[in-house]
Amino acid sequence: MNSPSEKNTSDSLLQALLEKNTQDLAEIQLKPYTPTVYAIPDTIWTAMINLLQNAATFQPTLYQKLQPLATWEEVQELAAQMGETQEQTVQKALSLVAQTNRQALSQIQEELEKEQASRETFHQQVGKEQERFTSKLSEEFSAWKNELEDFQQQTERRWRQLRRRFTLGLLLSWALACGALWMLLR
16 A cells, blocks of 8 residues: 555645646636637537536546555565465466366266277177168068069960960961852852
8 A cells, every 4th residue: 555655745736636626617617708709609618617627526536546556566566476376376277177187088088988889889780780681682582583483484374375376366267268258259
């Protein structure tokens, strides 16, 4: 904090500033309005007076707020203390982070091993299913092939029978046509 001598000096400076600003404000407000010199509208004049009053009250308030602030030596001492505390805090944080990272890495490694085992199991199951599907498909294909061959043999037999019947029918119809023609011509 500030020393007592600094405090007295700043109080007297603050008091002097307050008095000076109050006198200046009083002079401005007491001067009569003379439109022949400069024409300042009432609204602008009122705004200017308010601005000056605000400035006059703001400066002492600012000095009062700044007064309890620490001196440069106090700031340096606090910075040194914070530096020591900060080093200790950083060391603790680093050790905690390292420990947390080791735990996380071991958990990740366990999860990866579990995932690898489940993938191997899955690949084995997929291989068995693929083998079973292939053998089933092969059996169905051979059964379908046998049925197709039987159908083809039956179709060929029926075509042969149909051709024989068609040929016999043609021969008989030629014979009948020839016989009928013979009978007509006779």
